[in-house]
Amino acid sequence: MIAIIDYKAGNLTSVKLACETLGLDAEITRDPTKILAADHVIFPGVGAARSAITTLNDLGLIDTIKQVVQNGTPFLGICLGTQIVLEFSEENGGTECIGIIQGTVKLFTPSNPFDKIPQMGWNSVSLQKAHPVLEGIEESSEFYFVHSYYPAPTDPECVLGTTSYANAEFASIIGKDNVIATQFHPEKSGRVGLKLLSNFANWQPSTINHLSAIAQRATED
Amino acid sequence: MLTKRIIPCLDIRDKKVTKGVKFKNNIVLGDPVELASKYYDEGCDELVFYDITASAEGRPIDIEMVQEVAHAIRIPFSVGGGISNIEDMSRVLLAGAEKVSVNSLAVKNPDIIAEGAKAFGSQCIVLGMDPIAVDKPECPSGYEITVRGFREYTGIDALEWAKKAVDLGIGEIVVNSVDADGTRNGFEIGLTRMIAENVSVPVVASGGGGCSAHLAKVFTDAHADAAIIAGMIHTGEYTIPQIKNELVELGIPIRQKW
Numbered sequence: 001m002i003a004i005i006d007y008k009a010g011n012l013t014s015v016k017l018a019c020e021t022l023g024l025d026a027e028i029t030r031d032p033t034k035i036l037a038a039d040h041v042i043f044p045g046v047g048a049a050r051s052a053i054t055t056l057n058d059l060g061l062i063d064t065i066k067q068v069v070q071n072g073t074p075f076l077g078i079c080l081g082t083q084i085v086l087e088f089s090e091e092n093g094g095t096e097c098i099g100i101i102q103g104t105v106k107l108f109t110p111s112n113p114f115d116k117i118p119q120m121g122w123n124s125v126s127l128q129k130a131h132p133v134l135e136g137i138e139e140s141s142e143f144y145f146v147h148s149y150y151p152a153p154t155d156p157e158c159v160l161g162t163t164s165y166a167n168a169e170f171a172s173i174i175g176k177d178n179v180i181a182t183q184f185h186p187e188k189s190g191r192v193g194l195k196l197l198s199n200f201a202n203w204q205p206s207t208i209n210h211l212s213a214i215a216q217r218a219t220e221d
Numbered sequence: 222m223l224t225k226r227i228i229p230c231l232d233i234r235d236k237k238v239t240k241g242v243k244f245k246n247n248i249v250l251g252d253p254v255e256l257a258s259k260y261y262d263e264g265c266d267e268l269v270f271y272d273i274t275a276s277a278e279g280r281p282i283d284i285e286m287v288q289e290v291a292h293a294i295r296i297p298f299s300v301g302g303g304i305s306n307i308e309d310m311s312r313v314l315l316a317g318a319e320k321v322s323v324n325s326l327a328v329k330n331p332d333i334i335a336e337g338a339k340a341f342g343s344q345c346i347v348l349g350m351d352p353i354a355v356d357k358p359e360c361p362s363g364y365e366i367t368v369r370g371f372r373e374y375t376g377i378d379a380l381e382w383a384k385k386a387v388d389l390g391i392g393e394i395v396v397n398s399v400d401a402d403g404t405r406n407g408f409e410i411g412l413t414r415m416i417a418e419n420v421s422v423p424v425v426a427s428g429g430g431g432c433s434a435h436l437a438k439v440f441t442d443a444h445a446d447a448a449i450i451a452g453m454i455h456t457g458e459y460t461i462p463q464i465k466n467e468l469v470e471l472g473i474p475i476r477q478k479w
Contacts (some may be wrong), residue, residue, distance in 0.1 A: 013317040115443045116423045122476040142476045
């Protein structure tokens with residue numbers, strides 16, 4: 001089962017409908033037991049960072065999310081869900097976030113008055129690294145974005161895809177171990193978005209962790 | 222690079238997609254879900270639905286239709302017409318629409334914009350405006366806002382209204398020129414550019430699109446972020462891939478693979 005975490009941060013219907021289109025068993029839930037038992041977890045969200053963090057705290061879900069990530073469960077962040085897995089956001093005068101991946105979230109500062117805030121629409125993603133969730137997705141594929149702030153992870157190794165907007169070339173896909181997170185909305189990005197979601201649903205990151213552990217042991221030897 | 226969005230508009234009357242000129246002489250074009258699926262398959266970037274008889278008939282928007290569309294397509298769509306309060310907005314968004322569009326309601330009750338933005342986020346709330354060219358001292362921008370399907374003049378200046386809506390938290394503005402609507406003689410460039418230059422949010426041009434060159438002009442000369450088309454594709458005269466190919470040849474950034 002795929003758990004779609006419900007924390008009152010926007011509309012989750014499209015995420016569920018996209019999963020249904022793919023024939024996946026997905027449930028919108030805020031029950032920690034169900035979230036911890038899920039095979040895959042999607043952490044979506046639209047809205048503002050501060051109120052999202054406050055709600056997650058009120059619902060007792062911050063620890064659940066950290067636990068899911070620690071357990072090695074495949075975890076997909078989307079939009080605001082991606083931003084708040086970083087450590088800190090400039091939004092709402094500065095908001096401490098969950099801190100699963102090192103880095104911050106920054107506001108676009110366009111110099112051209114026709115670069116509108118939010119960025120709204122289809123923009124291309126330049127793939128930086130191979131990843132099982134990005135398999136079969138062509139270089140420069142376009143995805144649907146709606147956001148005013150963008151993720152800036154500290155470790156360049158985490159950057160799986162980049163996108164340019166309003167003088168910034170930002171990390172539009174970030175990933176680390178069993179976590180992958182997109183600034184765009186795969187659930188609203190037509191067939192290429194469905195491809196990404198389908199890859200995610202088939203992703204067994206333990207395999208990579210296992211392989212990298214073997215690789216590391218080999219290097220140490 | 223962020224691409225320019227091509228957005229087919231489906232006017233719904235009695236559960237059917239219709240097309241008229243200046244809200245008159247409507248002809249039936251087909252089933253909303255079938256047409257939405259067709260345009261989705263052809264690669265449109267977004268869709269907009271207006272339940273054009275909901276307000277006049279004093280009934281809420283057709284939620285069942287919104288749900289059916291949400292099941293059929295995997296791209297964003299907005300819905301307008303028949304929205305009279307926050308509860309209506311919530312129903313439309315929960316049914317799977319990405320955005321909800323307010324027009325006459327926002328003129329009557331501007332606070333609905335702030336309430337909607339607070340409840341669902343600015344990106345969900347779109348302002349639809351129907352400005353008409355006028356020569357009146359109370360409308361210094363040269364355009365006056367009309368409501369109720371162009372039937373009623375409000376005395377409100379179009380540019381002032383756009384700025385106010387942004388201050389209240391609107392996430393996007395659809396500028397539908399009353400003068401150009403249904404003419405297919407081209408978008409109203411001056412009006413669209415004036416709004417786009419003066420607001421921080423994305424601006425969608427609407428009314429008058431008749432060929433790919435019209436779209437290219439409103440993207441380059443008026444800096445529209447997106448454009449709504451209707452007649453040119455509903456009649457079968459153009460297909461979306463054809464429009465997109467022509468726009469690419471004209472150097473416009475367009476989403477080409479889907």
